[in-house]
Amino acid sequence: MLNRQGRPSSAGEAGTNAHPTFTGNKALAQIEPLLFEIGRHDTTGVDFDEPEEFQPRLGGLERKEPIGLPGLSEPETMRHYVRLSQQNYGIDTGLFPLGSCTMKHNARLNERMARLPGFSDVHPLQPVSTVQGALELMNELGRYLVTLTNMTAVALSPKAGAHGELCGMMAIKAAIEAKGEGATRNVVLVPDSAHGTNPATAALIGFKVKAVPAREDGSVHVEDVKKLLGPDVAAIMLTNPNTCGLFEPQVAEIAKAIHDAGAYFYCDGANFNAIVGKAKPGDLGVDAMHINLHKTFSTPHGGGGPGSGPVVLSARLAPFAPVPFVRAGKDGGFELVEQESDAAEKPFGRMTAFHGQMGMYVRAMSYMLSHGADGMKQASEDAVLNANYIRAGLSDLLSLPFGNKPCMHEVLFDDAWLKDTGVTTLDVAKAMIDEGYHPMTMYFPLVVHGAMLIEPTESESKSSLDLFIATLRDLAMSAKNGDKERFTGAPYHAPRRRLDETRAARSPILKWTPPEPVAEAAE
Amino acid sequence: MRYLPLSDTDRGEMLARIGVNHVDELFADVPKNLLLKEPVDLPRRKGELEVERILSRMSAKNISASSVPFFVGAGAYKHHVPATVDHLIQRSEFLTSYTPYQPEIAQGTLQYLFEFQTQVAALTGMDVANASMYDGSTGTGEAVLMAHRVTKRRKAVLSGGLHPHYADVVKTLSDMASDETVILAPDVNGTEDILSQIDDTTSCVVVQSPDVFGNVRDLKPIADKAHQHGALLIAVFTEVVSLGLLKSPGSMGADIVVGEGQSIGNALNFGGPYVGLFATQSKYIRQMPGRLCGETVDADGNRGFVLTLSTREQHIRRDKATSNICTNSGLCSLAFTIHMTLLGEKGLSRLARINHANAVKLADQLSQVKGVEVLNQTFFNEFTVKLAKPAAETVERLAEKGVLAGVPVSRLMPGAGLDNLLLVASTEVNTDDDRAALCAALKEVL
Numbered sequence: 001m002l003n004r005q006g007r008p009s010s011a012g013e014a015g016t017n018a019h020p021t022f023t024g025n026k027a028l029a030q031i032e033p034l035l036f037e038i039g040r041h042d043t044t045g046v047d048f049d050e051p052e053e054f055q056p057r058l059g060g061l062e063r064k065e066p067i068g069l070p071g072l073s074e075p076e077t078m079r080h081y082v083r084l085s086q087q088n089y090g091i092d093t094g095l096f097p098l099g100s101c102t103m104k105h106n107a108r109l110n111e112r113m114a115r116l117p118g119f120s121d122v123h124p125l126q127p128v129s130t131v132q133g134a135l136e137l138m139n140e141l142g143r144y145l146v147t148l149t150n151m152t153a154v155a156l157s158p159k160a161g162a163h164g165e166l167c168g169m170m171a172i173k174a175a176i177e178a179k180g181e182g183a184t185r186n187v188v189l190v191p192d193s194a195h196g197t198n199p200a201t202a203a204l205i206g207f208k209v210k211a212v213p214a215r216e217d218g219s220v221h222v223e224d225v226k227k228l229l230g231p232d233v234a235a236i237m238l239t240n241p242n243t244c245g246l247f248e249p250q251v252a253e254i255a256k257a258i259h260d261a262g263a264y265f266y267c268d269g270a271n272f273n274a275i276v277g278k279a280k281p282g283d284l285g286v287d288a289m290h291i292n293l294h295k296t297f298s299t300p301h302g303g304g305g306p307g308s309g310p311v312v313l314s315a316r317l318a319p320f321a322p323v324p325f326v327r328a329g330k331d332g333g334f335e336l337v338e339q340e341s342d343a344a345e346k347p348f349g350r351m352t353a354f355h356g357q358m359g360m361y362v363r364a365m366s367y368m369l370s371h372g373a374d375g376m377k378q379a380s381e382d383a384v385l386n387a388n389y390i391r392a393g394l395s396d397l398l399s400l401p402f403g404n405k406p407c408m409h410e411v412l413f414d415d416a417w418l419k420d421t422g423v424t425t426l427d428v429a430k431a432m433i434d435e436g437y438h439p440m441t442m443y444f445p446l447v448v449h450g451a452m453l454i455e456p457t458e459s460e461s462k463s464s465l466d467l468f469i470a471t472l473r474d475l476a477m478s479a480k481n482g483d484k485e486r487f488t489g490a491p492y493h494a495p496r497r498r499l500d501e502t503r504a505a506r507s508p509i510l511k512w513t514p515p516e517p518v519a520e521a522a523e
Numbered sequence: 524m525r526y527l528p529l530s531d532t533d534r535g536e537m538l539a540r541i542g543v544n545h546v547d548e549l550f551a552d553v554p555k556n557l558l559l560k561e562p563v564d565l566p567r568r569k570g571e572l573e574v575e576r577i578l579s580r581m582s583a584k585n586i587s588a589s590s591v592p593f594f595v596g597a598g599a600y601k602h603h604v605p606a607t608v609d610h611l612i613q614r615s616e617f618l619t620s621y622t623p624y625q626p627e628i629a630q631g632t633l634q635y636l637f638e639f640q641t642q643v644a645a646l647t648g649m650d651v652a653n654a655s656m657y658d659g660s661t662g663t664g665e666a667v668l669m670a671h672r673v674t675k676r677r678k679a680v681l682s683g684g685l686h687p688h689y690a691d692v693v694k695t696l697s698d699m700a701s702d703e704t705v706i707l708a709p710d711v712n713g714t715e716d717i718l719s720q721i722d723d724t725t726s727c728v729v730v731q732s733p734d735v736f737g738n739v740r741d742l743k744p745i746a747d748k749a750h751q752h753g754a755l756l757i758a759v760f761t762e763v764v765s766l767g768l769l770k771s772p773g774s775m776g777a778d779i780v781v782g783e784g785q786s787i788g789n790a791l792n793f794g795g796p797y798v799g800l801f802a803t804q805s806k807y808i809r810q811m812p813g814r815l816c817g818e819t820v821d822a823d824g825n826r827g828f829v830l831t832l833s834t835r836e837q838h839i840r841r842d843k844a845t846s847n848i849c850t851n852s853g854l855c856s857l858a859f860t861i862h863m864t865l866l867g868e869k870g871l872s873r874l875a876r877i878n879h880a881n882a883v884k885l886a887d888q889l890s891q892v893k894g895v896e897v898l899n900q901t902f903f904n905e906f907t908v909k910l911a912k913p914a915a916e917t918v919e920r921l922a923e924k925g926v927l928a929g930v931p932v933s934r935l936m937p938g939a940g941l942d943n944l945l946l947v948a949s950t951e952v953n954t955d956d957d958r959a960a961l962c963a964a965l966k967e968v969l
Contacts, residue, residue, distance in 0.1 A: 040867070041867065041869070044866055044867045045865035045866070050876070051876055051879075054879075057886075057899070057900070058739050058768065059741070061741060061769055062770070063767075063769055063771065067645050067766075067767070068868070069642060069645055069863065069871060070867055071869060071870055072864050074605075074607055074865065077607060077611075078607060078611070081635070081861055085611070086616065088617060089629065090615045090616045090618065090619035090620040091619035092615035092616075093615070096619075096621070098624075101621055103621060107526060109571050109575070111613060113578045116578065116579060116582035117582065117590070118585035118587055119793060120790045121588045121589050121601075121791055122585045122587055122588065123595040123599055123601065123927070124599055124791070124795075125595055125597055125599070126595055127922045129922060130586040131585045131793065133580075133584030134581070134585050136581050137581050144565060147564060148565075159661060159796070160657060160848075161849065161850070162848055162850070163848075166847060196836070196837035196841045196844070197838075197847050200841060200847035201847040204699075204700065204847050205696075205699040205700050206700050206701055209841075247550070247552035247553055248552070251554075252557070275553070277562055278550060278553065278558060278559055279550075279557050279558055279559060300618045301619065301620065301622070302618060303620045303854060304621065304622035304850050304851050304853035305655075305657075305850040305851050306795070306796030306850075306853070349695030350688065350692055351695070352692060353658060353688035353692065353794070354598070354599065354794025355793065355794045357795040359795065360795075360796060362578065365578070366574055369566075370525075370526070370569055370571070372562075374562045374567045374568055375568040376562075376563075376565075378524055379524070379526070382527055382529050385537055385538070386529075389537045392540050392541045393540070406548065406551060406552075430627070438621075444838070458527055459526065459527075461528035462533040462536070462537060491627050491628075496626070496627045496825060497627070498627065498822045499626045499822075500820055500822075501626075501831065503820065504819035505832055505833075508815070508831055509817055510652075510815055510816070511640050511641035511644050511652070
């Protein structure tokens with residue numbers, strides 16, 4: 001196999017194993033032990049002086065036993081975590097086409113703004129008079145989100161997407177109870193293609209989940225919804241654009257049918273990035289939708305959080321928004337409503353301590369100010385254009401479960417093209433790792449066999465997409481030509497070979513434990 | 524637009540390759556009348572300089588903790604975070620990575636999560652910890668749901684010393700799920716009779732120590748009583764530094780330990796993002812919410828780490844999942860674990876002693892001020908004082924004098940008749956000058 005420069009790209013027989021090193025390191029690829037294997041109990045990387053003698057007031061509940069926490073000096077700490085970081089793939093490393101996750105560029109301006117002392121170094125319970133700028137930012141963020149969605153109100157406090165779903169469904173439940181229908185409306189419709197958090201959220205607060213089948217074209221049909229509607233239906237949870245990468249063509253009709261039946265339309269906003277500035281969910285009949293600031297508005301994913309999941313609400317649900325929220329005060333300042341009793345409306349309760357993810361609000365605001373209305377529209381168009389460009393570049397070799405038609409910001413392939421190759425979606429993903437890419441989302445949505453969901457985002461250049469398409473074409477040809485080894489053994493070049501997940505689950509090792517002391521040999 | 528690499532030439536070529544004339548043809552499924560022709564009614568794009576100006580102006584309207592004598596706590600604490608922490612968490616490979624679904628290229632995240640879990644388990648005195656929750660309050664809500672799953676009962680008893688925001692989060696969730704919540708009256712002195720509330724229908728007792736008024740609680744008798752009735756003890760903390768000096772909740776018999784980890788590694792951030800710590804006993808791990816990282820080996824036999832026990836989770840179990848949680852608080856848990864590594868046992872216990880010593884000093888000085896009475900017999904780095912005047916207005920007047928004195932209890936518990944009570948926290952950041960400034964300002968306004 002030759003790489004783009006025509007040099008052999010794999011070392012083959014004369015590869016890495018032929019030149020073992022004393023340390024096990026391979027130049028820049030360093031093996032890093034666990035903290036507990038290199039740390040020492042008498043070491044600290046923080047200089048503080050012991051306090052003067054004093055009489056403790058702990059009521060005799062002082063800790064007597066050691067905790068078991070090793071420490072490292074500052075240079076050792078730096079090296080430990082830098083080496084760990086080098087075993088990670090991030091957006092800044094390369095193309096990260098993880099479908100439904102919107103791994104777009106994380107501008108460092110946003111990091112700098114979030115660290116301004118007036119945002120990062122203020123306490124949630126300081127006097128409101130000393131945090132007027134923070135409340136102004138929250139108010140402004142809310143205004144932007146409401147404007148982009150054409151909704152009535154926003155609950156900023158949910159801490160992540162699933163938490164936002166919970167908030168939206170709680171608002172729906174509160175509205176239903178306010179109408180006296182709490183005992184009878186207890187069913188939530190969830191399409192098969194929905195993300196697993198949707199049914200989990202509905203079930204968490206006592207709703208019964210009924211599945212809506214997906215049609216062969218990947219969309220939800222209003223007739224299928226109507227068949228399930230009745231006085232027992234509280235809501236539908238519909239992702240739009242959906243997880244197949246398609247805009248639900250009948251969304252307006254579905255919304256109308258839902259409303260006619262006295263139910264509510266919860267929209268999962270995970271894929272909002274496709275339509276920001278192009279269409280407003282409020283115009284489509286949505287009653288509640290969470291917005292993943294960490295997807296659409298580029299707050300960093302951070303290896304799995306922190307996220308932020310504000311929920312926009314229609315006029316029907318706005319009165320039930322949880323505390324806290326910001327409102328304009330009499331003197332031109334801002335007030336923070338923290339208690340249900342202080343609200344003119346009927347808040348359903350509280351989602352979290354304090355006021356939500358301020359650090360994420362600032363980053364999202366910085367993103368929105370930078371893009372502006374024109375830039376956000378352009379970003380959505382580019383995201384959709386990029387996904388369709390990949391579709392066009394691969395449609396002859398890979399298989400599209402719903403036919404070769406335009407997609408939104410992500411393109412969904414299935415594994416029909418791998419038939420009889422002995423290669424699976426998982427194998428393709430691992431081979432992509434060797435090629436220097438983060439794999440796409442695999443095996444989701446569940447309605448498609450061996451799903452591969454590719455979301456390039458607007459952050460990719462045309463040349464980056466061209467190389468990605470060429471790589472996938474090369475992989476596809478390779479699979480079809482029977483070069484199984486390239487896939488089933490992959491990854492060959494990552495910091496680890498394929499990891500044994502079954503073993504991890506069978507007898508879980510969830511923390512480090514000291515090795516058993518070696519018994520002394522008998523004399 | 525500086526973040527968008529495509530040029531108009533690129534766009535034209537790509538549309539041609541796709542086989543459409545205009546990008547709006549790709550939006551064909553959007554109802555025609557609803558597809559926006561013009562950008563929405565918001566300002567147009569701005570350069571970095573302009574964005575910095577706008578946000579800096581907003582930031583400057585706030586009084587930051589470092590700029591004044593600062594004693595505000597009640598669940599979020601001002602601590603010094605070493606420069607190394609913020610540098611490391613901003614490394615691209617940590618900052619811009621995703622949940623480690625592809626473990627072969629996410630060992631950095633997975634290994635630090637494994638280390639984090641080990642640190643949290645050690646600190647709390649429990650067998651296992653998860654890879655973090657959103658924050659302490661939502662973690663407490665999840666702990667109660669977990670206890671209901673374990674005991675197959677549906678009644679939680681919440682101590683009157685539990686942070687009211689935490690109690691509200693639990694109650695909101697429980698009401699929605701039609702579970703029962705008993706919340707005891709505010710317990711200023713830490714002397715409530717919670718034992719008599721526990722019976723054979725109780726799923727769990729939720730007790731915070733140090734509690735929201737600062738009292739240090741002995742959890743052992745509560746654990747014993749709970750266990751006699753087949754209930755679980757959920758031990759909550761909002762100040763994790765206290766665990767450097769106090770007996771671990773696990774050693775006092777807690778079944779689930781949950782709390783806020785913000786104090787280690789994380790800035791105040793006006794309330795978030797923070798990091799929830801969650802630990803339990805081995806026998807309950809399959810009922811535990813949240814992500815878990817576990818050790819395994821790769822195809823070459825080398826040690827590696829993966830997310831594990833995901834059969835509990837919603838992407839597999841859907842409506843039968845243990846929780847709807849899909850993320851942890853990754854980067855905040857990284858900040859926590861780096862700071863904890865820098866501290867080590869030696870640094871953490873010393874940091875805890877400094878906090879306690881500073882609070883003791885402050886309590887002694889405040890009790891000399893006319894119109895101030897320190898109510899606590901025990902405390903760690905925060906305690907309750909009774910003022911001669913309502914605390915809310917006193918705090919406002921002190922703020923005008925450039926001192927942020929603490930949290931009026933009435934802000935957390937309005938209508939409880941505790942209007943003259945003030946929660947005062949003192950950490951390692953407070954100097955003798957800060958304490959003198961607070962005492963002097965109080966003398967003036969009381």
